[in-house]
Amino acid sequence: MKYNLGLIGYPIKHSLSPWIHEQFFRRTNIEGTYSIFEIDSHRSFSEAIKQLKSKNLHGFNVTVPYKEKILDYLDELDGQAEQIGAVNTVLCKNGKWIGYNTDGTGYVRSLLTKFPSLEKNNNLKILLLGAGGASKGIYYALIHKGFRNVSIANRSTEKAQNLLDNQTIGNVLTLNEAEKTLSEFDIIIQTTSVGMKPHEEKKIISLTNVNENVIVSDIVYQPLMTAFLQEAKSLHRSIHFGHTMLLYQAQYAFEIWTNTRPEMEKLDEQLQIILEG
Secondary structure, eight states, X not given: OEEEEEEEESSOXXXXXXXXXXXXXXXXXXXXXXXXXXXXXXXXXXXXXXXXXXXXXXXXXXXXXXXXXGGGGOSEEOHHHHXXXXXXXXXXXXXXXXXXXXXXXXXXXXXXXXXXXXXXXXXXXXXXXXXSXXXXXXXXXXHHTTOOOEEEEOSSHHHHHHHXXXXXXXXXXXXXXXXXXXXXXXXXXXXSSXXXXXXXXXXXXXXXXXXXXXXXXXXXXXSSSOHHHHHHHHTTOEEEOTHHHHHHHHHHHHHHHHSOOOXXXXXXXXXXXXXXX
16 A cells, blocks of 8 residues: 655745654554645635645645634644644545644653653643643643643743643643743753744743753754753753654654554654754
8 A cells, every 4th residue: 555645834945854753654564655735724624625635645744824714624633732722733534634733742752762761750740831732732632641840931921821731730830930940850841942043042931940850852953952951061061953743743643643652763863864964
C-alpha cells in the first residue's frame, strides 16, 4: 500500500513537514508521498476542501490558520482534539474524516524522551507560560499522562482559568506572580511565540529565581536557542528545545495514519542542522 499524505495551511512553502515524513517513510520502509496544499487565505476554504477530498488522501496535517476552521468539515473528533477545540491531523478512513490533535502528546513524548526519569514522578510541579492553543494541547497531554500539579501563567488570568480542570492541583498566576515564584517549579514550559524570529531578543519572563534542578523548555524552534533558553543555559540549568516537539507530534500523526511508529534516533540532530542552516 502506498500512502498519500499532505499538509494544508498558509503560508507553508517552507514547512519542514515534508522532510520529516520523508525520513519516516525511509525508516519504516513504508511507501508514500507527503505533499503541500497551500490554501491562500483569500480563497474559498470550502472550495479548497472539496478539491482536497477529490485527491483521495489517507490523511493530512493542518497548520495555521486552519486548525479550528477544519472542525466544520470533519465527521468525527478524537477526545483530546475535542477538549482542545483544534485539529492538526486528519485521518481519512472508510469515507470519513477523523480529527486529532497531536501537538500536546508530541510535546510530552519529546520531553520524556529527553528526560525519561520524569515519567516516574507525577508529583512534579509544572508551570506553563501562556494559555493559547499550544498551552492547551500540552496541558491536556500532561494531565492525560498523569501529571496533576500543573500551574498556568498568562497575561490574562481569565483565559488561563478556563484551561484548568477540576483534577488539577496547580494555580493560575499572572506572569509577574510566576516570575516571583519560579523556585517552586520543577519544569517551566514556554508555550507562546515570544522570542520567535524576527524578535529573538524577547523573553516572556526572567528566569533569575529558578531552582537549581529545574528543566526549562521552549516550544519556539526558530531560533533554536531562544533568549529564554540562553538565559537558562547561562544559569547552568537543563534545557529542552522546541524542534523536538515538531518531530514527535509528526511521529504521532504518522502513527495514526499508518499504525507504525517510526524510530527517532538522531533525527533531532539532523533537524537541528537544517534549522541552524
